[in-house]
Amino acid sequence: MITIIKNGHSTIAVFIVLVFGFVLFYNGTDGFQAFTAESARTYDINQNQPAFTNVTLEDSKERTYSFKEFAEGKYVFVTFMYTNCTTVCPQLEMNMAQVYEQVPDKYIGEDIVFLSISFDPERDDPATLSKYRSYFGSDGETWRMARVNDESELNTLLDNLGVIVIPDGEGDFTHNSAFYFIGKSGHLLEMMDYTLIDEAADKVNETLNSEEGV
Amino acid sequence: MKQAFYGLLLFIFLALPPVAAIMESVMIVHMHMQMTLLAVSGLLMARFFQIKFPGFFRKWNSNGVPGILLFVIIWSFWMIPRSMDEALTIQLVEIFKFISLPFLAGIALRDSWTKIGSFGQKIVFVFFIVMFSIMAWIYIGADSQICNNYLQVEQQTVGWGSLFFGVFLLIYVLQLIFIDHSQYE
Numbered sequence: 001m002i003t004i005i006k007n008g009h010s011t012i013a014v015f016i017v018l019v020f021g022f023v024l025f026y027n028g029t030d031g032f033q034a035f036t037a038e039s040a041r042t043y044d045i046n047q048n049q050p051a052f053t054n055v056t057l058e059d060s061k062e063r064t065y066s067f068k069e070f071a072e073g074k075y076v077f078v079t080f081m082y083t084n085c086t087t088v089c090p091q092l093e094m095n096m097a098q099v100y101e102q103v104p105d106k107y108i109g110e111d112i113v114f115l116s117i118s119f120d121p122e123r124d125d126p127a128t129l130s131k132y133r134s135y136f137g138s139d140g141e142t143w144r145m146a147r148v149n150d151e152s153e154l155n156t157l158l159d160n161l162g163v164i165v166i167p168d169g170e171g172d173f174t175h176n177s178a179f180y181f182i183g184k185s186g187h188l189l190e191m192m193d194y195t196l197i198d199e200a201a202d203k204v205n206e207t208l209n210s211e212e213g214v
Numbered sequence: 215m216k217q218a219f220y221g222l223l224l225f226i227f228l229a230l231p232p233v234a235a236i237m238e239s240v241m242i243v244h245m246h247m248q249m250t251l252l253a254v255s256g257l258l259m260a261r262f263f264q265i266k267f268p269g270f271f272r273k274w275n276s277n278g279v280p281g282i283l284l285f286v287i288i289w290s291f292w293m294i295p296r297s298m299d300e301a302l303t304i305q306l307v308e309i310f311k312f313i314s315l316p317f318l319a320g321i322a323l324r325d326s327w328t329k330i331g332s333f334g335q336k337i338v339f340v341f342f343i344v345m346f347s348i349m350a351w352i353y354i355g356a357d358s359q360i361c362n363n364y365l366q367v368e369q370q371t372v373g374w375g376s377l378f379f380g381v382f383l384l385i386y387v388l389q390l391i392f393i394d395h396s397q398y399e
Contacts, residue, residue, distance in 0.1 A: 009273050013280035021287035028297055037299035037361065166365060174365045 038176055041162040042191050049187045052076070053157040057117070057146035060129035068186065070144070075112040076182040077204065079194070080163050082120035082173060083132040090135075092177045095197050097136045099179070100143055102201035107208045114143035119154060119165050120173070121147040161188065181207075215265070221258025225316055228252055238302060241361065241368040242375045249292055249315055256320015263321055271325050278329025281322035282338060288319035293349060295361050302363050339387045346380030349373065 026032065034040035052071075058064045070076075079096050081089040093116060100114055116138070118124035124132075129145040138145060148154040158165060165175045179192040179200050189207070192200045227233060228251055237248040264271060275281040291297055292311065300307040327335065353373030361369055 010275065010277050010280055013274045014283060017280050017284045017287065021283070021291075024287065024291055028291060028294065028300075034296060036295045037303075037363075040296055040300075166363075168365055168367075 041176075042178070045162050045188065045191050049189065050160045052078075052182050052186050052188065053153065053160055054186075055148045055153040055157050056150060057115075057144075058126065058149055059144045059146040060126050060133050060140050062126045070113065070115070071182070071184075071186060073184050074110075075184060075189075075204070075207065077112060077114045078180040078182060079116050079177070080119055080158070080161075080165075080175070080180075081116055081177075082118050083124050083128050084120065084171060085173070088175075088177050092194050093136045095194050095200075096143075096179065097138070098197045099201045099204065100137070102198075103204055103208070109142035111208055111211065112204065114138070116143070116145040117157075118145065118147040119158060119163070119175070121149050121151075121154070123171075161191070215261065217258045218260075218262035221255045221261075221316075224251065224258065225255040228255065229312055241298075241364040242372045245293075245298060245372055246375050246379070249311070252312065252315035253289070253320040253323065256316030256318075257324045258320075259316060260321040260324035264325060275322075275325055275329070278326035278331075278334065281326030282330050282334065284322040285319045285326065286338070286341060288314050288322075290345065293345065299361050299363050336387060336390070339383055343380050343383050343387070346376045346383065350377035350380060 029035050030040060030043055034043050052067060054066050054068050056064060056066050057070060067076075077096070077099065079092055081092055083089070096114065096116065100108075103112060118129065124147045129147065130140070133140055133145045148157065157163075161180060163176060165173050167173050177194050179194050181189045181192060181200075181204060183189040190203065192203065194200070228237075228248060234248070238244045292315065297307070297311075301311050302308070330338070350373045353369045353376065355373075356366075356369065
């Protein structure tokens with residue numbers, strides 16, 4: 001301590017270094033908010049609310065339609081997965097099922113629909129999706145599982161919503177997971193942490209309830 | 215001065231686009247090798263700056279505290295998962311990596327290390343042991359990916375690598391404390 005007091009220049013230098021460090025960390029983490037690129041992406045996407053790309057879906061019942069046709073002025077609760085996934089996806093879909101349970105029946109299918117999109121169209125054909133669907137209590141109508149066959153459409157969609165999918169070369173993917181809550185106009189309302197089930201369900205119910213009051 | 219020249223050579227080699235691209239393609243090489251070597255190139259080049267501008271270092275870093283703080287801050291910044299990801303996706307961040315690690319962290323470390331004395335050095339060691347342990351804990355334990363540009367397996371490798379560094383440093387510090395080095399001199 002004494003040496004620091006004795007030496008004015010060092011004190012000033014320490015001060016400058018600390019200020020520099022603060023600015024560096026502040027800028028690098030969006031004000032101590034986002035320490036991973038993933039959280040930065042969430043932050044950015046929630047700010048920008050990108051539109052949901054109007055992809056063509058093929059669901060577990062072999063029906064083909066566009067996202068807009070499916071959504072038709074409803075809220076949509078979306079996740080991205082592939083059925084071969086043994087780690088995050090089952091958890092993701094399980095949590096999605098719990099959100100689905102928590103939404104009052106009167107809204108389901110009327111004001112909100114659920115959609116699990118596979119980013120592995122090669123393997124996730126309707127039959128596979130149909131089997132996978134049954135594990136999570138998805139009815140195939142108000143909660144559908146579908147693949148996007150057009151590669152460029154799929155990539156645009158993933159890109160717009162900040163879904164990163166890296167194939168590991170052995171048929172598996174490293175990917176980020178989240179709940180995507182899409183508004184009636186087809187824009188993203190909120191990207192939510194898929195591990196916080198109750199918070200996500202509350203958010204959805206709140207939005208649906210406030211809609212009813214209007 | 216010879217070592218400053220070798221430092222410069224090392225720096226230029228690391229900055230060659232194909233070399234950088236290869237090193238950055240593997241996460242653990244990116245974090246524990248490229249970044250470390252960049253700092254090492256700065257350590258070597260520091261000699262040049264110390265000889266050219268002795269007054270600057272004497273005046274502003276007389277007790278070594280500002281320098282070592284700068285080193286610790288820069289190094290910690292690059293251990294944030296996001297910084298590493300953005301070095302790959304944002305050109306400006308990549309340039310900042312190549313400037314900050316050698317010219318801020320490396321030079322600052324060289325000039326400060328002897329000045330802060332053995333007690334200060336032990337504090338720095340402890341800081342690094344703690345930091346590597348935290349990294350090991352985060353990267354090995356995380357069940358979802360932290361970095362968007364690397365596979366989860368790679369992130370776990372980094373975790374184990376960090377653990378190795380941490381344990382290695384711990385053993386080094388323990389022997390500093392418990393072995394009487396004067397007997398060997």
